[in-house]
Amino acid sequence: MQDLLSIYGTDLASRLFIGSALYPSPAIMQESIVAAQSDVVTVSLRRQGSASEGADFWQLIKDTNKHVLPNTAGCHSVNEAVTLAQMCREVFNTNWIKLELIGDEYNLQPDPIALLEATKILIEQGFQVLPYCTDDLVICQKLVDLGCEVLMPWGAPIGTGKGLLNPYNLKTIRERLPNTTLLIDAGLGLPSHACMAMEMGYDAVLLNSAIAQAGDPVVMARAFANAVNAGRAAYLAQAMPEKDLAKPSTPTLGMPFWHQNG
Amino acid sequence: MRKPCVAILGFGLMGRLCALELYKETELSIYEKGSLTGEQSAGFVAAAMLAPLAESVACERDLSEQGLAAISLWQKVISQLDKPVFFQQQGSLVVAHAQDKGDLHSFGQRIKSIEQHQAITVTKHEIGQLEPELAGRFQQGFYLPCEGQLDNRQFYEASFAQLQGTDVSFYENCDAQPNLSRFDCVLDCRGLGAKNVLAQLRGVRGEVIRLHAPEVNLKRPIRLMHPRYPIYIVPKPNHEFVIGATEIESQSMRSMTLRSAMELLSAAYTVHSGFAEAEIIEMSAGLRPSLPDNRPVINCDGNVVRINGLYRHGYLLAPIYAAKAVAIAKQVCEKKNEINC
Numbered sequence A: 001m002q003d004l005l006s007i008y009g010t011d012l013a014s015r016l017f018i019g020s021a022l023y024p025s026p027a028i029m030q031e032s033i034v035a036a037q038s039d040v041v042t043v044s045l046r047r048q049g050s051a052s053e054g055a056d057f058w059q060l061i062k063d064t065n066k067h068v069l070p071n072t073a074g075c076h077s078v079n080e081a082v083t084l085a086q087m088c089r090e091v092f093n094t095n096w097i098k099l100e101l102i103g104d105e106y107n108l109q110p111d112p113i114a115l116l117e118a119t120k121i122l123i124e125q126g127f128q129v130l131p132y133c134t135d136d137l138v139i140c141q142k143l144v145d146l147g148c149e150v151l152m153p154w155g156a157p158i159g160t161g162k163g164l165l166n167p168y169n170l171k172t173i174r175e176r177l178p179n180t181t182l183l184i185d186a187g188l189g190l191p192s193h194a195c196m197a198m199e200m201g202y203d204a205v206l207l208n209s210a211i212a213q214a215g216d217p218v219v220m221a222r223a224f225a226n227a228v229n230a231g232r233a234a235y236l237a238q239a240m241p242e243k244d245l246a247k248p249s250t251p252t253l254g255m256p257f258w259h260q261n262g
Numbered sequence B: 001m002r003k004p005c006v007a008i009l010g011f012g013l014m015g016r017l018c019a020l021e022l023y024k025e026t027e028l029s030i031y032e033k034g035s036l037t038g039e040q041s042a043g044f045v046a047a048a049m050l051a052p053l054a055e056s057v058a059c060e061r062d063l064s065e066q067g068l069a070a071i072s073l074w075q076k077v078i079s080q081l082d083k084p085v086f087f088q089q090q091g092s093l094v095v096a097h098a099q100d101k102g103d104l105h106s107f108g109q110r111i112k113s114i115e116q117h118q119a120i121t122v123t124k125h126e127i128g129q130l131e132p133e134l135a136g137r138f139q140q141g142f143y144l145p146c147e148g149q150l151d152n153r154q155f156y157e158a159s160f161a162q163l164q165g166t167d168v169s170f171y172e173n174c175d176a177q178p179n180l181s182r183f184d185c186v187l188d189c190r191g192l193g194a195k196n197v198l199a200q201l202r203g204v205r206g207e208v209i210r211l212h213a214p215e216v217n218l219k220r221p222i223r224l225m226h227p228r229y230p231i232y233i234v235p236k237p238n239h240e241f242v243i244g245a246t247e248i249e250s251q252s253m254r255s256m257t258l259r260s261a262m263e264l265l266s267a268a269y270t271v272h273s274g275f276a277e278a279e280i281i282e283m284s285a286g287l288r289p290s291l292p293d294n295r296p297v298i299n300c301d302g303n304v305v306r307i308n309g310l311y312r313h314g315y316l317l318a319p320i321y322a323a324k325a326v327a328i329a330k331q332v333c334e335k336k337n338e339i340n341c
Helices: A026-036 A052-062 A078-092 A112-124 A137-146 A167-176 A191-199 A217-237 B013-022 B061-079 B098-110 B124-130 B152-164 B258-271 B273-277 B314-340
Strands: A005-007 A010-012 A016-019 A040-044 A067-071 A096-099 A102-104 A128-133 A150-153 A181-185 A204-207 B005-009 B027-031 B092-095 B120-123 B140-144 B148-150 B169-171 B185-188 B202-212 B222-224 B231-236 B240-244 B279-290 B297-301 B304-308
Touching (some): A005 A181, A016 A217, A026 A217, A040 A052, A067 A078, A078 A096, A078 A112, A128 A137, A137 A167, A191 A217, B013 B027, B013 B314, B061 B314, B098 B140, B120 B124, B124 B140, B185 B314, B222 B258, B231 B258, B258 B273, B297 B314
Parallel strands (some): A016 A204, A067 A096, A150 A181, B005 B027, B005 B185, B092 B222
Antiparallel strands (some): B202 B240, B202 B279, B222 B231, B297 B304
């Protein structure tokens, strides 16, 4: 049976969401999206000006025939984010919105209070919100209470490439919200970080800089695709229990005094 | 034998360079949609850096190699102009603030050596030797000795002046294209104006600030690592500085945004506090004509030779691509001449 990911009722084969910024060229972006085998591409409208002024670049993204997940990157207030979400819906004809509300300019940390407020407004307006949030269980629970079916806690601050800074928090969120679709968004730098998130039981990962800013984005996209698949397979296969004492895998039969040094 | 009859569409950077190569040996007509002084063109807004090594971080090796070769071509072009154009090849300096040292490290790893030219790691002390007013401000950086720059505004003016005293026919503010078939060859240098024939062309918005900063005495272009796009501080004559440029996937020609202005100006200020009292001379925005692979293209369609897609590498590559396009144009003219004979 195919292991599909469901995002607000849309089934997806790939568990790697990919960003569309910072590539050396749009052609390399398109090649990277193909190499990553992603079904979902995120796109920012924030600095493009009017809808028609960014149209040529957005067309290049539409040409990939992937689902587009518009985001509100660069917004600092509820009003800005709501307005931009409405513009995104018009341009890309989708109710999906990756809701990003920055609370701190230095580490681009999401503002959890404004995030809740904007989420409530957007859900009332019929949006399917994918909030980018910190790894705070209570905020995550409140977002679910508001009606979010998908949450995207950060692994580390955007663009740092530091990986999963707080695995304990992330594990807790996974355990406590078993019926919510969870993506790790932001902070991943290496395929092993993505693999770790998937092994932990996260449903997918979203990343941009780790691929776009790699020396060879296309090859790195392929590496991330493999890592995500490996991590997902490992999660489904259920890892062996961790133990504190060594246990040889070679049978001890024929060694009657195996514990003589014990 | 009659001179070949050639038209140039678009009198921006590429149109000017092609015209300078052709005006003596052809009967040349120049058509420009806007003003012949060129304010509307990307090359007028640009900082006119010649930075083949720094650009090698994000572009293919062949483009960097061509960029290196173009530096000597620029010297030749400028030497043939009657009016002076500021040109400098004293290298450039790449620096980063502490929080961006990861980007500086990555820049150092990815920069390519071109022929015998390479980036030189410089210490805090060496940065101070190269640029005394930056002494003690940065722990580490790179010095790229082969890089240079020119004054694009002076080049625009001098190239126009050079052609004005000749037989070249100028057509300004032309909305309609001329009848192309009456020319032996047409060089289409319109940049984004050629979107009707190059459907994949897109504009990449760039914003630039020009300052007059009498308290700042930087000798060479400074490139500051920035998470989104490289920011240059490029010293022009008379204490003028060009701070640029943003890089936004948009065709918006609206004036500079406050966010971009703050990014560029704060970058300048953090490099040198003398910019605090600088006078803002100009804030401008332009669109870089770009193709999906961000590489230039020359193609030939009948008697029309099209040069386009120079992206952020206008000054870096223009003389090379102008020479290539002109060579093709001459072949087109020769063929036409053979047919007519």
